[in-house]
Every structure is written in structure tokens, then in C-alpha cells.
Amino acid sequence: MYACIHAPGNLPLLLECARGFSPHIEEISPDTIVFDVRGLASLYGPPPQLAREIDRRIGLSANIAIAANPDAAIHAARGFPGITVIQPGRESAALAPLPINLLQGSPDTAEILDLWGIRTFGDFAKLPPLGVAARLGEEGVCLQSLARGEGNRQLRPIEDPLQFEEAVELEYPVDLLEPLSFILARLLNEVCRRLGARALATNEIRLRLTLENAPEHFTILRLPVPMLDPAAFLKMLQLDLSGNPPAAPVLKAELTAEPVKPRRTQHGLFVSMSPEPEKLELTIARIRHFTGPDKTGAAELIDTHRPDSFVMRPFSPGTASQTQTHSNPRLALRRFRPPKYAQVILANDRPARINSPSISGAVVTAKGPWRTSGDWWTQDPWNRDEWDIETSAGGLYRLYQELDSRRWFLEGSYD
């Protein structure tokens, strides 16, 4: 069975009402939609009750028709006022009184039918099919089939643009995070509900806050894995907003979620445990709240010889990669960030004594220099001599001298 709603004007309202009954909705014209209501009898009862329920929900004056095929329902809704229910098999009789212009054939066909004196669906349905085919061709046959209520086509459902946006304009400005959290929770719940209804998740949430007498405030949550947990999103937004609060009271909040397919993984029985990504993301957000945004993640080395060059990227452990194994452990460097400035006394062009705020003493052994330089073609070149030194206190350090400024620095300690 198919239901058709015909009401002038408010197409979004018609679509919203139809979505409450079926995901398969075809938009016929700006004032008419038809949708599939098969299988709804167990929920709403027989077709007359279903039609009354549609009428109750739509809340405005509309023609509603239910029929066994979409075209019969459309013609009935356009032609009969109020609620019309056509029992299966009785389409031809039910549609017979409708005026022929509802068939919406081509102007030539309409003119011929007018010349023949055909005024209603019933008049047209009574004509012999072979004669109609001979005189009006394929179009005539199709129109006569519609006039008899024999249409048997499939619906062409409209596809909603996948935009998951929610917005709320506030009656008065909100200047505290707690009341704003309630508003964000509502928006997140609604967006997540809509995503969940389409079996989707999100990997990016954008929040735009319109402020009172201040530029807009933007926040973007980028997630390493698709998630659909409004509570976790709310906590992340709260942490973000408490660390980077809006500059003025909030007048309007708009939330957009990027729809993606949810994460589906099958873990092996013998694979090492790893943190649950959704939970881990929230934990990392909590840690970032006090360490700062670029201080937590996985380090990625950059393909350059410049010392201490790496970028911090979001931690998202994939499958274990095969790294090189060594028979002996490698000597590690503990890097001072930033390098510690040091005063160095030379003897025979080699460091003999070092003085820095935390490390000072005689240099027992000094090996070097190891000259490195690079990026001389950029604005930020480096050019230095490196020394490995052992102090009288027993520490092993990497010391270097910037050749341009002739200043000495401790880069780190070997450990």
C-alpha cells in the first residue's frame, strides 16, 4: 500500500511527517509526496486508521489517500478532498469520477481527449484499449492504465543530503560552560541519533559558536576512529572549551558531524591487547587538557638530518610493523628541550671545563668534533660541531657549538 499527501505549500513539513512512517518517500511535486506504507498495519491498524494517524500528525489541512499503487494514491489525493482509502481491486471504480486533466498527459493528447468528449477517468477507462493504442500510441495506453488505477511502478525515493547539522539560537546569552554543556548535549544527542538511524558514525565534529559582540568561536574535534558516543563527544567538547573558552557569551550554537561508516574490526585471539579507541580518545583528550594540544600523541620522524626533527600526530596504533632488531641495545640519548646553554673553557681547542646551570665540572674526556650542517638554502639553517664529553661527575653528554654564533649548548645526556 502507498500513501499520498497533497497539501499546498509546506513540502518540508510533508517530508518530515512522511519520514515518521517510512524511509521510502517520493517527491511528486512541491505539494505532493507519496510513500510506502506496507507493513504498517500491525503498528497503526487498517488503512483508514493509518490515514487518520497521518492526518493527525501532519497538523494542517491536507488531502490524504491510500491505495495499492502509488499512481492511484496520487490521483486520489489530488482529486478527492480529505481522507480517501481505496481498497485493492477497486481503483478503477474509485477513480472514475476524477476529471481527466489530473492525468497530466501531453497537450496534444489532452486536446484529442477533449475533442472526443472524454471528461473523467471513468470515460477514458471505458474506451477499448486497442483503439486507444491505435489512435494515441504508447502514451495513450499508459494514461488509460493510470485512469483505470492499474499503475504498477516502483517508487523513486528521494535521497536526503547527508548533512548532520543541529543548531540552537539562545533566548539570552550564555556565559558559563555548564549551561552551555546542556545545550551541546542536546545537539550531540540529536546528531548522534540521526547518525545512528542511518547506521553511520562520525570522525569529525565541528562546533561554531556565535558570540555576543565578538567573532565566532570554532572548535573542531578530529577523531582517529569513527565514533558514535554523545557522552564522549560532550566530554571532549567540554575539555576543549574549558581549555580554550569563547571570548564572549554565546548567542547561537551550531554543531556539524561528518558522517562516515562505523568502525568494524575483528580482533584475533592471539593478538596483543590494545586500548579501546573510543575510550583512549577520551583519555588522551583529558591528558591534552593539562599538557597542551601538541604534547601528547605518537612521534613521527621527519626525513631530514636536522637534529630533533619530528612531528607529533594523533596516536592511532595500527598493525604492528616489523622494525629492525639489534643484537645489542642501542645507546639512548635523553634530549634537553631546549638545549642548555653552557660556558665552555677550551684547552688545545678541546672542551676542558663546562659550566651550565645544572651541569658543571671538568671535562674528563672529549671526543670530536663531528661537524654537521644543513638547510643552508632555507631561512633556518644549522651549522655546528658536536662533541661527546664525559664530565668529572661521571655524566656523558652531547655538547655542540653553533659555528655561526660560537655559542655552546648541551644537547642531551647519554643514558
Next chain:
Amino acid sequence: MTALAQLREIAPGFQKREDSGKLSTGIPAIDQLSSGGIARGALTEICGPPSSGRTSLLFALLSHATRQGECCAWIDAAGTFDPHSAAEAGADLDRVLWVNCNGNTEHALKAVDLLTQGGGFGMVVLDIADAAERDIRRISLASWFRLRHAAERTGAALIVLETSVTARSCSTLQLAMKRKRPIWTGKLLCGIHVEAESRKHYRSQSADFTAVCI
């Protein structure tokens, strides 16, 4: 009735700690010293003065753990973690969550608490070797107990890298590192000979290994 049985009767929750397995360091001498490796679900302290090979040992462990597919976390109180050294040691940096607390020991403790309680990590390292002495002294024994219980519950190997023993009775194993001598060749440092001493065994034992440069 033995004392242990009496204790179990008084405190039903008191049970012998289950052995949750060991994480091999990849250094046979250290594995032998620690009876198979660093214990999971327990707190281990690796201590020693600067340049005593503590970080080299942990990078070897990090390399071995990440190669086995473990996710590891390195909570770096002073911000001295060197990803280049870790990568040269063979660690898979994609599986290492680095938390750089930039000199704030309190933040490091918060982070290690969150990560250990959250579970899922095979190894969690708290590096307070370069943290300020007064900050380390401020860490209460209750905090260490809390961390130890979290590690027991989640099965993570919680390792503290430090200058001197801090967690005291909360740690299952204490490895005291000592540099024996550096190895110099040509123009630069080539490596160091290191001695590790296990302090929590009935009779302290020691083992030697060498950490080398590339």
C-alpha cells in the same frame, strides 16, 4: 594454621599475586636477572645515576614490546624522550603514546594514572629521571599503591625510570643501573658497559650488558 592462612581468613581479598606473564627486554642477561623479564601487572623501578644505561635498557624493552604488537605509553615528566633514539633502538613509534609533560611531574602522575586505569597498554613507562627532586619526594606512597593496583587490574607492566628508588615497597622489582665504563672510538662515543643489579630478590644479583651507538 599458618600465618598466611590466618591472614587470608582476616582479609578474604588477600591472595597471592597471580603471575600475569613477563615482557622480555630482548637482553638475555637482564631477562635472566629478572627471572624472564619485566612483570606485567606489576610496578618495576629502574633507577640509577645519569648515563647509567637506564634509558637504553627501557628502549630495548620498548622495541621488544612494540615488535610483539603491544601498545606502550611513555609519560615523560621532563620532556627528554628522544624519538630518534627510540626508533634507532627498534621501537615502532606508531605504537608508542608519548606524553610530554614539559617538566610538570604532577601532570605526569595524572597522565600515568589515567592511562594505567584506562587499560589496554602492555607497558606504561613513567620517566621521572630528570624531574625535580622536590617534586619526586612529594609523591605519596598512596599514589604508588594506587598505580600498582591499577597495573595489577589492567595487566600493564608499569615501569618507573628514576634516579633513586621512590616507590619502595610498591615495586615488584628494582633494577639499579650502574655504568661501568664508556667505550670511546675515533671521534665520538661508541657505547657504554652497564651493570644492572636486581634489588628485590632475596639475594641481590647483577648482570652486565653493553649499549652501543649506531
